Amino acid sequence: MMDPRTSAQDVMRCDLCEIAVVQMHCDTCLVNLCKACVGEHFSVDFSKPHKIVDFKDRKSTPLYPICTSHNKEQCIMYCKQCYIPVCSDCIESNQHLGHELSKIVRVLTEKKNIIIKERNELNDIIYPTHQDIASDVQNRISQLEKEYGDLSTAITKHGEDWHREIDKLVQKLKAEIDEMKNTQLQTLQKHLDEINKTMSDIKDEIHSLEIAIDTNDLSELFSVTPNVQIYRNLPHKITVSLPEFIPGKIHEELCKLFGTLSSSSFTSDKNGYSMKTTQKSPEAGSSPPVKQLLDEPETVTTIDTGYGQLYNVACLSDEEIWTSGIDSTMKLYSINQGSLLKSITTKSGNRPWEDIAVTKSGDLVYADYNNRTVNIVKNEKIEEVIRQQNWIPHGVCSTSPGDLLVIMDSDDNKQTKLARYSGSTEKQTIQFDDKGKSVYSCGLYYTYYITENRNLDICVSDNRANAVVVVNQAGKLRFRYTGHTPTLKNRPFYPQGITTDSQSHILTADINNDCVHIIDQDGQFLHYIDCGLSRPWGLCIDTNDNLFVAQCGNRKVKKIKYLQ
Structure with a gap:
């Protein structure tokens, strides 16, 4: 056994002296003891039937219940009709006459076997099944996150497609406006050029007439023929009309044109999962042997x-x-x-x-x-x-x-x-x-x-x-x-x-x-x-x-x- 002062292990110590390494165990009091302290433990309480065993065999001794009717009497039997533990005094009193009695140790073993079976079912089947279900739900949560992300991305992309088409339509209308403007400006500019030419001709005519007015030469004066009649005919007035932009109405129909979402839903199927028969791990068929x-x-x-x-x-x-x-x-x-x-x-x-x-x-x-x-x-x-x-x-x-x-x-x-x-x-x-x-x-x-x-x-x-x-x-x-x-x-x-x-x-x-x-x-x-x-x-x-x-x-x- 290791020296507790120099040991590199953290081992269990005696509950009484708290120094020596545990070697024995009292199954009655659930106390860990070294061999030297066993006698002292007996002397503490003589009223109990102390059961001292090797530490490795601890909790192997059954603890009999104390009878509720006869104080300090241990119940060694079990009445299957009354579902209670009974002591020897209970049996002698004929309270359970004709009842089926069984040794309480056997009932304990049967009860433990039932608990072990249920524990094994919980450990080997039910818990792993819930682990699989949790993993499945977690995977579906992750998948749902991804699919909703994909859905948002699709809507964003569709919106971008619409923006591109609207931008194209805006550019097309603006190009048509530019073309109309250029045509009308060219027409008006040509008309203005013609008027300016006429105005220049009128000035020349005025100048010629002023020269004739100032002359005393009758021959030259009789040769002047004014063209006023020509310039009395004014040019045509050209009126342009602008195109009018008539915007389409934005209303609820736009949502239908763009696209709509169908409704989401939840369903709950109580038969959607089935119980596992084995665990995922390779050792699932049986529990491994217990090793100390x-x-x-x-x-x-x-x-x-x-x-x-x-x-x-x-x-x-x-x-x-x-x-x-x-x-x-x-x-x-x-x-x-x-x-x-x-x-x-x-x-x-x-x-x-x-x-x-x-x-x-x-x-x-x-x-x-x-x-x-x-x-x-x-x-x-x-x-x-x-x-x-x-x-x-x-x-x-x-x-x-x-x-x-x-x-x-x-x-x-x-x-x-x-x-x-x-x-x-x-x-x-x-x-x-x-x-x-x-x-x-x-x-x-x-x-x-x-x-x-x-x-x-x-x-x-x-x-x-x-x-x-x-x-x-x-x-x-x-x-x-x-x-x-x-x-x-x-x-x-x-x-x-x-x-x-x-x-x-x-x-x-x-x-x-x-x-x-x-x-x-x-x-x-x-x-x-x-x-x-x-x-x-x-x-x-x-x-x-x-x-x-x-x-x-x-x-x-x-x-x-x-x-x-």
């Missing part, structure tokens, strides 16, 4: 990767792991031999950021922070599956249904969101909670790792917020885990890599305290794993629930057994 946490996790093997700095690890199988670090090379190692099997260089020459993952089909996936892409390696060929415009991808993981989850932040580092992709198609976005606040923190030079739990919760290590953020499949916030007090080195919780196991435990690396936190699926702290870790960063779990830790401090991957 080891008091002292064991280091199975260590693999030296040779990176300048090691960041990430992902299990390809129980025999092989992918790793990545400070450079652009991703390396495949044999776990048992510790030997390098294969190296792949990223397409862009940038280092993978931040995590690497393996799909259900065994393909390697990585995010390229610098060129905003998510890439998949198939048969040693790299394919770009997702490219962002205004968002930068960080963590990536592959889900049990075969989707990709990607967490990313905006170019200005002011927003962070999580997106679910089927191939290159975005199916779901998780960014805000019910109050409109951002689910994840944002800021420059912070990292995010992501994984999916067995119950389909989405778990993100958000080290800027010093928290593990867990949402359900529909994106609703379930809880935030912000560390456990006391920490091993009394430093702030700073999570990096994150993974989950068959028990739905959530494990996250804490580089500040050189350990791994284990919490349950509801965010309750269970254990620390230390094992001499040096700045643990990336995490992954194989099919046998062995933990692999990528240590940035010494560039080694450590394989750890922490479950029985």
Whole structure:
């Protein structure tokens, strides 16, 4: 058993002395005890029949109810006619004569079996069905947003088409006006030119007559013949008439001409959904066997990767792991031999950021922070599956249904969101909670790792917020885990890599305290794993629930057994 003064594990202590490690348990009082305190516990209360068992067998002893009619008598039988527990005095009093009696332990077992069956139905069928329904509604909300956007875009485009046609009509009418104006101006100008010519001729005639008036030469005077009669005939008056613009009336008919909207509607079909028979996850057919946490996790093997700095690890199988670090090379190692099997260089020459993952089909996936892409390696060929415009991808993981989850932040580092992709198609976005606040923190030079739990919760290590953020499949916030007090080195919780196991435990690396936190699926702290870790960063779990830790401090991957 570990020394509590130097232990790197946070283990349970005796409820009496609060120093020694728990070894025994009183099933009567529900008290945890060390062996040295068992006698003291008996001496506290002699009125109870204390049942002391090994800690691992706690809560195995049934607690018989006390009879309501006969004080301090335990009820060991159950009357099926009266539906109440009964003690031996009740039976001897003939109150239940002729009634069918059964041992209360058997009734307890039957009741527990009914509860277990209903619990399993809720857990394996009803809850996953509601998760699917929530996902379906969320997808339809996203689709509705897109379709209404398309509808608004179509109306805007139709309006623009109308504007273009109206502009053409306006230009046509204005061109006709210009043509009419030019024709009438030319006619009037010609008429004015003719009048001006006549006026010039009249002036010449006046001048000639004035000369004749001033002369005394009779011969010259008799030769003058005035042309006044010609100029008495005035020119025609030309009157122009302007065209008149008669605008069409704008009224309700315009709406019909432009186009109208049909009405929207809701329908509710109580038979629209059907109950699931199995979960989506591969293990849905049956619950996994229950495994207990080891008091002292064991280091199975260590693999030296040779990176300048090691960041990430992902299990390809129980025999092989992918790793990545400070450079652009991703390396495949044999776990048992510790030997390098294969190296792949990223397409862009940038280092993978931040995590690497393996799909259900065994393909390697990585995010390229610098060129905003998510890439998949198939048969040693790299394919770009997702490219962002205004968002930068960080963590990536592959889900049990075969989707990709990607967490990313905006170019200005002011927003962070999580997106679910089927191939290159975005199916779901998780960014805000019910109050409109951002689910994840944002800021420059912070990292995010992501994984999916067995119950389909989405778990993100958000080290800027010093928290593990867990949402359900529909994106609703379930809880935030912000560390456990006391920490091993009394430093702030700073999570990096994150993974989950068959028990739905959530494990996250804490580089500040050189350990791994284990919490349950509801965010309750269970254990620390230390094992001499040096700045643990990336995490992954194989099919046998062995933990692999990528240590940035010494560039080694450590394989750890922490479950029985």
